[in-house]
Amino acid sequence: MLNPAYALTAAFIWAFSSIYYGDFLKKFDFLSLDLLRTSTAAVVLGLPAFLFWGEAGLGYASLGGVITLACGDSLFLLSIREMGASITTPVVYTYVLMVQVAGVALGQEIPYGNIVAAVMVVAGVYVLSRGGNGRPRAKGIAFALVAGVAWTIGNEFLQLATSAGGNFVTVTFARNAAAALALAIAFLVLRRDRRWPSGQTARGYAFMLMFIVGDLVVGSSLFVYSISSIGVALTVILTGLSPLLTQVFARALGKESPSSKDFLGGVLIVAGLVLAVVY
Numbered sequence: 181m182l183n184p185a186y187a188l189t190a191a192f193i194w195a196f197s198s199i200y201y202g203d204f205l206k207k208f209d210f211l212s213l214d215l216l217r218t219s220t221a222a223v224v225l226g227l228p229a230f231l232f233w234g235e236a237g238l239g240y241a242s243l244g245g246v247i248t249l250a251c252g253d254s255l256f257l258l259s260i261r262e263m264g265a266s267i268t269t270p271v272v273y274t275y276v277l278m279v280q281v282a283g284v285a286l287g288q289e290i291p292y293g294n295i296v297a298a299v300m301v302v303a304g305v306y307v308l309s310r311g312g313n314g315r316p317r318a319k320g321i322a323f324a325l326v327a328g329v330a331w332t333i334g335n336e337f338l339q340l341a342t343s344a345g346g347n348f349v350t351v352t353f354a355r356n357a358a359a360a361l362a363l364a365i366a367f368l369v370l371r372r373d374r375r376w377p378s379g380q381t382a383r384g385y386a387f388m389l390m391f392i393v394g395d396l397v398v399g400s401s402l403f404v405y406s407i408s409s410i411g412v413a414l415t416v417i418l419t420g421l422s423p424l425l426t427q428v429f430a431r432a433l434g435k436e437s438p439s440s441k442d443f444l445g446g447v448l449i450v451a452g453l454v455l456a457v458v459y
Contacts, residue, residue: 188418218356
């Protein structure tokens, strides 16, 4: 029996973590924050991965991790810094529609959806791009769309990893470890160590690590397990509820103030993504 609970739980976790990343980016450079995220997740997952170790699918998982977590998530964080999580997440989740197109191109039996779905997604992105109380969003929208492309490519490698028999724990570990290594190299080459914020308290780091572990350990493990159990198409559409959850939670928590127009854009995108998958 198909169980949607894993993907839905991941959607809730990612909605909250995206909101609080906006606060963390007020202190941390996007590259530093992404390095902290992936390296923390790799350390936490190290022992479980060792216990369940298997080499199946690790090459695909590692490559997918670099593309998704190092490249895609860095752009995702940049977009959050530019225009907030409540606007970034609906735009970046257009990757769900991109996954459908990529799946068909790779010969999978996943329909394109229909032209109405594509129009709804484009309309939603346009509505979001026109908001902002006069504040330009072009750069943030661009970051989010490119992040969506990276997530699309990375998730195809993730599906290859699980299809090859990769255990969801070791696959999740490999994704984070490979991304952390790539980010560490970039961090040293670009001398970003000079930008590491000083004066952070142990309590502050503990608060950050709580969201990081929830995001990249718990959420990602549930995402990988969901793909291995119910497939990538149903998993991405269930986690695609995260954008609307992010907007609702951001407003309720007083972290951001998405307008009615922003909610409309988010609804258009999510409705289009649902239509693209179920049509």
